[in-house]
Amino acid sequence: MSTAAPTPRPAWSVPEKPGLEGLEERWGRVWEDDGTYRFDRRAERDDVYSIDTPPPTVSGSLHVGHVFSYTHTDTIARYQRMRGKAVFYPMGWDDNGLPTERRVQNYYDVLCDPSLPYDPSFAVPEPVSERSKDERKAPKVQISRRNFVELCNHLTAEDEVAFEELWRHLGLSVDWSMTYATIDERSQRVAQRAFLRNLQRDEAYQAEAPVLWDVDFRCAVAQAELEDREQPGAYHRIAFHGPGGDVFIETTRPELLAACVALVAHPTDERYQPLFGTTVRSPLFDVEVEVKAHELADPEKGSGIAMICTFGDLTDVIWWRELQLPTRSIVAENGRIASDTPDWITAGGEAAVAAFAQLAGTSVKQAQAKTVELLAESGELEGGPKPITHPVKFFEKGDRPLEIITSRQWYLRNGGRDLDLRAALLQRGHELHWHPPHMRVRYENWVNGLNGDWLVSRQRFFGVPFPIWYPVGPDGLADHAHPILAAEVDLPVDPSAEVPPGHDESQRGQPGGFVGDPDVMDTWATSSLTPQIATGWGEDDDLFARTFPMDLRPQAHEIIRTWLFSTAVRSHLEHDSLPWRNTSISGWVLDPDRKKMSKSKGNVETPMDRLEQYGADAVRYWAANGRPGTDTAFDEGQMKVGRRLAIKLLNASRFALGLGGGDGAARTTDLSLVTEPLDRAMLARLAELVDDATTAFDAYDYARALERTESFFWAYCDQYLELVKGRAYGARGDEAAWSAQAALQLSLSTMLRLFAPFLPFVTEEVWSWWQDGSVHTAPWPDASGLRDAAADGDPLVFEVAAAALGEARKAKTEAKRTLKWPVDAIVVIDREPRVRALRAGLDDVRESANAASVTAEVGEVATITVTLAEAPDGPDV
RNA sequence: GGACGCGUAGCUCAGCUGGUUAGAGCACCGCCUUCACACGGCGGGGGUCGGAGGUUCGAGUCCUCUCGCGUCCACCA
Numbered sequence: 001m002s003t004a005a006p007t008p009r010p011a012w013s014v015p016e017k018p019g020l021e022g023l024e025e026r027w028g029r030v031w032e033d034d035g036t037y038r039f040d041r042r043a044e045r046d047d048v049y050s051i052d053t054p055p056p057t058v059s060g061s062l063h064v065g066h067v068f069s070y071t072h073t074d075t076i077a078r079y080q081r082m083r084g085k086a087v088f089y090p091m092g093w094d095d096n097g098l099p100t101e102r103r104v105q106n107y108y109d110v111l112c113d114p115s116l117p118y119d120p121s122f123a124v125p126e127p128v129s130e131r132s133k134d135e136r137k138a139p140k141v142q143i144s145r146r147n148f149v150e151l152c153n154h155l156t157a158e159d160e161v162a163f164e165e166l167w168r169h170l171g172l173s174v175d176w177s178m179t180y181a182t183i184d185e186r187s188q189r190v191a192q193r194a195f196l197r198n199l200q201r202d203e204a205y206q207a208e209a210p211v212l213w214d215v216d217f218r219c220a221v222a223q224a225e226l227e228d229r230e231q232p233g234a235y236h237r238i239a240f241h242g243p244g245g246d247v248f249i250e251t252t253r254p255e256l257l258a259a260c261v262a263l264v265a266h267p268t269d270e271r272y273q274p275l276f277g278t279t280v281r282s283p284l285f286d287v288e289v290e291v292k293a294h295e296l297a298d299p300e301k302g303s304g305i306a307m308i309c310t311f312g313d314l315t316d317v318i319w320w321r322e323l324q325l326p327t328r329s330i331v332a333e334n335g336r337i338a339s340d341t342p343d344w345i346t347a348g349g350e351a352a353v354a355a356f357a358q359l360a361g362t363s364v365k366q367a368q369a370k371t372v373e374l375l376a377e378s379g380e381l382e383g384g385p386k387p388i389t390h391p392v393k394f395f396e397k398g399d400r401p402l403e404i405i406t407s408r409q410w411y412l413r414n415g416g417r418d419l420d421l422r423a424a425l426l427q428r429g430h431e432l433h434w435h436p437p438h439m440r441v442r443y444e445n446w447v448n449g450l451n452g453d454w455l456v457s458r459q460r461f462f463g464v465p466f467p468i469w470y471p472v473g474p475d476g477l478a479d480h481a482h483p484i485l486a487a488e489v490d491l492p493v494d495p496s497a498e499v500p501p502g503h504d505e506s507q508r509g510q511p512g513g514f515v516g517d518p519d520v521m522d523t524w525a526t527s528s529l530t531p532q533i534a535t536g537w538g539e540d541d542d543l544f545a546r547t548f549p550m551d552l553r554p555q556a557h558e559i560i561r562t563w564l565f566s567t568a569v570r571s572h573l574e575h576d577s578l579p580w581r582n583t584s585i586s587g588w589v590l591d592p593d594r595k596k597m598s599k600s601k602g603n604v605e606t607p608m609d610r611l612e613q614y615g616a617d618a619v620r621y622w623a624a625n626g627r628p629g630t631d632t633a634f635d636e637g638q639m640k641v642g643r644r645l646a647i648k649l650l651n652a653s654r655f656a657l658g659l660g661g662g663d664g665a666a667r668t669t670d671l672s673l674v675t676e677p678l679d680r681a682m683l684a685r686l687a688e689l690v691d692d693a694t695t696a697f698d699a700y701d702y703a704r705a706l707e708r709t710e711s712f713f714w715a716y717c718d719q720y721l722e723l724v725k726g727r728a729y730g731a732r733g734d735e736a737a738w739s740a741q742a743a744l745q746l747s748l749s750t751m752l753r754l755f756a757p758f759l760p761f762v763t764e765e766v767w768s769w770w771q772d773g774s775v776h777t778a779p780w781p782d783a784s785g786l787r788d789a790a791a792d793g794d795p796l797v798f799e800v801a802a803a804a805l806g807e808a809r810k811a812k813t814e815a816k817r818t819l820k821w822p823v824d825a826i827v828v829i830d831r832e833p834r835v836r837a838l839r840a841g842l843d844d845v846r847e848s849a850n851a852a853s854v855t856a857e858v859g860e861v862a863t864i865t866v867t868l869a870e871a872p873d874g875p876d877v
Numbered sequence: 878g879g880a881c882g883c884g885u886a887g888c889u890c891a892g893c894u895g896g897u898u899a900g901a902g903c904a905c906c907g908c909c910u911u912c913a914c915a916c917g918g919c920g921g922g923g924g925u926c927g928g929a930g931g932u933u934c935g936a937g938u939c940c941u942c943u944c945g946c947g948u949c950c951a952c953c954a
Binding site: 018019020228235249250251252253264296297298301302303305306307308309312313314315316317318319390391392393436438439441442444445446448449451557558560561588590625627629630631632633635637638640641643644647648650651652653654655656657658703704707710711714717718721725729806809810812813814816817818819820 | 948949
């Protein structure tokens with residue numbers, strides 16, 4: 001036992017009345033000024049923890065779901081930093097793509113017309129919301145592509161400022177010197193370079209093929225952007241005419257009758273077997289089509305025989321391809337029936353031409369009504385339409401059902417039609433560590449369900465252009481088979497504004513000249529490269545070597561099929577590796593009715609209001625309670641609890657650090673002073689907690705780490721602090737007090753660090769009262785050091801002492817006395833180990849319960865008997 | 878149609894490889910006022926763990942079936 005007085009330390013600044021107000025601003029500024037979260041570029045790869053942060057879409061406002069999932073990542077980042085890693089934690093902004101285009105169109109009331117020339121004098125218009133009523137009536141202003149892109153850049157820059165402010169307020173430990181935007185020059189260069197390399201390795205190709213087409217956006221859509229919506233429709237039973245009589249098909253899309261190329265039934269279907277190989281004639285148009293057999297025809301569906309049109313749905317495409325049928329397309333890019341009469345209709349004679357003339361130029365919806373009318377008149381529609389609801393494919397951002405049209409597009413191989421590549425990508429999914437593990441199934445479902453390669457070209461304006469031109473032949477037509485590629489050193493290029501090597505602008509569009517590829521890349525074609533963009537692939541080789549492959553991709557589960565998968569594809573093709581070792585999948589934030597919170601549902605919470613109301617630590621506390629992959633209810637109650645926790649941390653710290661009468665003499669970190677069994681017991685329990693929290697964090701289970709830490713902390717405040725208070729003030733002499741004070745400081749330092757990933761502001765505040773530097777760069781607590789300090793401490797001492805104190809409190813509460821009411825006697829009967837443990841803490845129980853005597857005896861039946869004093873004139877009053 | 882997840886107190890959730898009497902917070906009820914904390918403290922009531930079988934000395938936990946909710950995927954004529 002040490003008898004030396006503790007070494008005095010410089011005076012600490014423990015505030016008289018600590019509070020949470022203003023902590024975000026104050027510490028946010030200090031962290032920025034001190035570069036607390038700066039990435040250390042000297043660190044070798046093994047000492048780096050790199051995070052592929054999801055770039056939020058900059059086309060509106062951040063919502064509470066963002067706050068939720070970004071907090072999860074931040075707790076991991078902070079943990080890894082305290083474990084000694086150089087954390088590479090950049091932030092990106094996803095300003096590329098359709099959401100931005102739409103926002104700009106609406107915000108400024110403009111439309112892009114790519115045929116217009118650039119107008120350098122075009123000024124940023126006043127937002128629609130600022131305009132007068134009359135001004136709003138003016139027609140949309142048509143502007144050139146380059147002017148449009150400039151407007152996109154202008155608006156997103158404004159949004160990005162607001163986003164960064166919110167993230168800083170939330171306390172994300174991002175290195176703000178390393179932000180990127182998915183439309184900035186570096187991202188464009190990376191996207192174009194990656195594409196050119198894909199092209200050179202034959203991983204990218206162009207093809208004239210049927211694509212899913214949004215008739216409003218007039219743009220191709222990829223499989224990953226589809227969603228099914230239940231729509232009303234109707235079966236129409238329609239007669240085709242064969243030599244042996246009429247054949248009835250049932251269809252939901254009678255308006256495509258003119259596009260029919262064959263009928264199809266299952267090979268084993270005895271009803272139709274005699275027809276296979278024969279031809280029948282279509283109603284209205286009298287076009288001869290063959291009857292085919294194919295496995296995909298379902299005898300149970302409709303009449304068991306279907307008409308194949310080019311194209312009504314994806315099954316039509318399969319039949320068309322596998323049965324080698326002709327193409328008869330009648331739906332134009334604008335979603336209307338072609339206005340020119342196709343030649344196969346002309347061949348059907350006057351009646352056919354007349355019928356088609358009634359449909360030409362109408363929308364598919366109008367065409368359907370007209371076709372039904374015509375069929376009814378001709379007697380070829382049996383019975384009326386039978387209403388049904390059925391799933392129909394939509395672009396996830398679109399308003400009308402997708403059509404399928406044939407057009408020339410760029411594709412990237414993704415295993416959709418290559419079994420070896422598919423197997424390799426499934427293997428990548430297996431190598432990746434998923435948190436939680438069951439999310440891998442979604443990846444596998446998706447990869448196994450791919451039905452084609454990745455369509456990466458989009459007929460839009462605000463995006464990364466393809467760095468490609470085409471020669472124009474003497475006939476004035478572009479020669480797509482011989483693309484002219486940009487040189488890597490020239491990237492990024494805009495082929496609609498720049499000219500290919502060896503050409504000049506006067507040759508654009510001229511016979512013998514060139515044209516630029518008019519399309520831009522799918523937004524995912526850039527987003528799938530965020531690891532390469534963030535780590536400086538091809539831009540900063542040194543950084544790249546220190547940070548790639550990355551350690552963590554955090555993201556939401558609904559975009560596993562898009563973002564996670566496409567990123568895995570790009571990395572596999574370019575680097576033959578995974579882009580990251582781990583992925584943590586966050587759940588959704590649900591409103592109290594268990595519905596996903598989203599803007600379109602109008603149930604979003606504005607995060608800044610909540611941050612200001614409860615404080616960032618409190619909001620983070622709520623978020624960190626949402627376990628990985630688990631949908632979590634939006635719960636202000638939890639934010640209140642978080643706020644209370646933060647306040648408790650302030651007050652408990654004030655107590656622990658305010659002992660010793662302000663002279664500083666008793667303040668110490670000399671652990672040899674910890675001699676009291678209760679103090680050692682508490683430290684032994686704390687060591688177990690550190691092990692638990694560390695294990696949980698290593699498994700990406702931040703929620704568990706928080707829960708364990710919090711639960712210990714409340715027991716610490718309610719029980720340990722009460723048990724030790726009198727002794728810490730000196731009731732049992734200096735050495736007993738020093739033991740308490742040293743244990744309090746060690747435990748407080750440990751708990752501040754355990755809480756630091758969750759409550760960065762309040763922990764930093766308390767840390768600053770008595771420690772140098774930032775708690776966020778302090779080392780993560782070490783259980784073995786605590787065990788050394790605890791010596792042979794038995795956690796049971798803490799438990800049984802707390803139980804005895806609890807019984808005394810209960811007796812006082814039930815007798816309606818204050819907690820300071822004196823106790824004559826506490827008699828504890830229990831089994832031997834617990835009795836022994838209690839005897840070690842007997843003096844602390846007596847002190848804290850204000851008891852005249854506490855005795856512990858071994859017995860079979862455990863009881864605690866508390867005898868209160870008659871009047872408040874017992875000991876120590 | 879296939880797959881995954883979830884059903885534990887009024888609410889939000891812990892309960893990990895099966896082990897005394899199923900836990901926490903919120904809410905509710907009662908009590909205590911200020912020497913860390915009234916933005917507080919102490920205590921209390923409240924659950925046949927969705928249902929039915931099974932394995933086991935023992936099941937909230939493992940197996941089978943089943944019901945409900947959510948989500949992802951699917952070639953939806």
